[in-house]
Every structure is written in structure tokens, then in C-alpha cells.
Amino acid sequence: MGDQQRDYFHSLFSLTGKNCIVTGAASGLGRQCALVFAKAGANIGLVDIDNDGLLETKKQIDRYSGTVFKQQLDLRDSKQVFQAVKEMGKELSTFDVLVNCAGVVIFKPVFEQTEKDWDSVFDTDIKGMWLLSKEISQYMIKAKIKGSIINISSAVSCRPQKNLTPYGACKAAVNHFTKSFANDMLPYGIRVNCLAPGGMLTEMVKEFLKTKDGANAINSVPLKRFATLNELDACLLFMASNAASGYMTGSVVHLDGGLCIAPLET
Numbered sequence: 001m002g003d004q005q006r007d008y009f010h011s012l013f014s015l016t017g018k019n020c021i022v023t024g025a026a027s028g029l030g031r032q033c034a035l036v037f038a039k040a041g042a043n044i045g046l047v048d049i050d051n052d053g054l055l056e057t058k059k060q061i062d063r064y065s066g067t068v069f070k071q072q073l074d075l076r077d078s079k080q081v082f083q084a085v086k087e088m089g090k091e092l093s094t095f096d097v098l099v100n101c102a103g104v105v106i107f108k109p110v111f112e113q114t115e116k117d118w119d120s121v122f123d124t125d126i127k128g129m130w131l132l133s134k135e136i137s138q139y140m141i142k143a144k145i146k147g148s149i150i151n152i153s154s155a156v157s158c159r160p161q162k163n164l165t166p167y168g169a170c171k172a173a174v175n176h177f178t179k180s181f182a183n184d185m186l187p188y189g190i191r192v193n194c195l196a197p198g199g200m201l202t203e204m205v206k207e208f209l210k211t212k213d214g215a216n217a218i219n220s221v222p223l224k225r226f227a228t229l230n231e232l233d234a235c236l237l238f239m240a241s242n243a244a245s246g247y248m249t250g251s252v253v254h255l256d257g258g259l260c261i262a263p264l265e266t
């Protein structure tokens with residue numbers, strides 16, 4: 001490959017100097033996303049409720065990135081979100097990319113689910129997403145930045161699974177929110193897209209995989225396995241980079257081992 005070609009491919013996926021905020025950065029996919037963005041040259045604001053996890057992530061990515069800082073915050077609380085964005089604005093002045101990755105999942109048979117379970121999932125996985133997107137996009141608009149917002153959904157959003165009613169309903173809402181918010185952001189050139197992974201080998205699913213339902217879940221994936229976290233790297237970089245995905249907005253990208261096209265059991 002010649003230098004010109006190499007430069008072209010590098011420019012597609014480089015985030016050099018870009019200011020990126022990643023939620024859920026204390027663990028799992030959020031940590032992996034922060035890591036890959038840092039390797040691509042971004043400045044990173046790490047957001048999560050879990051301070052110890054944030055410290056560990058920061059330790060892991062400090063050596064790659066320009067600026068890395070952590071922002072502990074409960075995304076369910078609008079006051080905290082507003083204040084945290086103000087503080088992050090002082091660190092980075094403005095923002096190019098937001099990845100809304102924080103989330104909780106509740107596995108429970110439908111008649112055991114409580115009001116608290118539903119509130120917990122909807123407050124974290126979609127209300128928090130909206131609150132932060134609203135604040136961050138206003139900074140982007142003020143600075144005339146054609147930013148990219150990436151919302152993390154799930155294959156469960158389009159293929160319901162047992163014991164996951166609030167989570168599945170909420171992730172379906174994330175898909176719709178992505179399209180609605182993308183529409184709202186069109187006048188400002190801010191792109192909003194959604195990544196819907198299938199099963200990934202993370203803390204969130206570790207316990208679940210030990211159960212009979214977990215084994216069935218693996219078996220129901222057409223590719224017969226869960227993804228390793230780094231299998232999402234290229235897709236996240238693609239969606240973040242205006243050079244790579246500048247023509248894409250309002251899309252839901254399924255990266256799920258074929259789960260959404262699997263034939264339903266009879």
C-alpha cells in the first residue's frame with residue numbers, strides 16, 4: 001500500500017484532537033470505546049456513576065490520549081447532568097462526539113418485575129441519554145461543530161427476549177429516540193446514529209450466561225457466540241468520524257451475529 005492510500009485510510013478513522021465524551025466509561029463497552037477513541041487520538045471525558053471504575057479506565061488510557069479526565073455523575077439526575085456538562089465544557093471547551101453507552105439491564109420474569117425495575121431501566125438507559133444529548137448538542141451548536149452522537153441500543157430492541165421486557169422496550173425507545181433526535185439535529189449538521197449490539201462478553205451479561213437462559217441465548221445467535229468487545233471498535237470509529245460516516249444520520253446499525261435475522265423458534 002502506498003503512502004497516499006495509507007494516509008487516506010488513516011484519515012477516515014482518525015479522531016486526532018477530537019473531543020469525545022463517553023458514558024458508561026467505567027466498564028464494559030464504554031471503557032472499550034474510550035480506549036479505542038484514545039488510541040485514535042481523541043481527548044476523552046469519561047462519564048459514569050462508578051468512580052472506581054472511572055479511575056481504572058483513566059489509568060488504562062492515560063498513555064494514549066491528549067487529555068483524559070473523569071466525570072462522576074448519575075445520568076438519571078438532570079441537575080447533575082447540567083452541572084457536569086458545564087464542568088466538562090471547561091476541560092474541553094466544546095465537544096465533537098458523544099457516545100451514550102451507560103445502561104442497566106434487569107433480567108426478571110414479567111410478573112416479578114417491579115415499578116422500581118422499570119424506572120431504573122428507563123431513567124438510566126433513555127432519560128439519561130436524552131438529558132446528556134440535549135446539553136452536549138447545545139455546546140456543539142454554539143460552537144458550530146458538526147458533531148456525532150452515538151447511542152448504544154441492543155439487538156433486543158428488535159428481537160424480544162424472555163425476562164427482558166423493560167430493557168427491550170427501553171432499547172426500542174432508544175432506536176426511535178435516535179431517529180427523532182437525528183431529525184431535530186438536521187439543521188445543525190449534527191449526526192445522530194445508533195449501534196445495536198447483540199450479546200457481548202461483559203460484566204453485564206456474565207451472570208446471565210451461567211443460567212440456562214444464557215446458554216439458550218448463545219445458541220439462538222446465528223453465529224453461535226457472543227462478541228468480544230473489540231469487535232465493535234471499527235464500527236464505533238466509523239460512526240464517530242465525519243470523514244467516514246458523514247452521510248449517515250438516523251441509522252440503527254445492528255452488530256449482532258445475525259440475531260435480528262434469526263428465524264423465530266417454533
Ligand SMILES: NC(=O)c1ccc[n+]([C@@H]2O[C@H](COP(=O)([O-])OP(=O)(O)OC[C@H]3O[C@@H](n4cnc5c(N)ncnc54)[C@H](O)[C@@H]3O)[C@@H](O)[C@H]2O)c1
Pocket residue numbers: 023024025026027028029030047048049050053073074075076100101102103104105124128152153154155196197198199200201202203204205
Ligand atoms: N453486554 C451486552 O451483551 C450488551 C448487549 C447489547 C447492548 N448492550 C448495551 O451496551 C451498553 C454498555 O453495556 P455493558 O455491557 O458495557 O455494561 P456494563 O454494566 O459493563 O456498563 C454499564 C455502565 O453504565 C454505568 N451506569 C449505570 N447506571 C448509571 C447512571 N445512572 N449514571 C451513570 N452511569 C451509569 C455503570 O456504572 C457501568 O459502568 C449498555 O447500554 C447496554 O445496554 C450491552
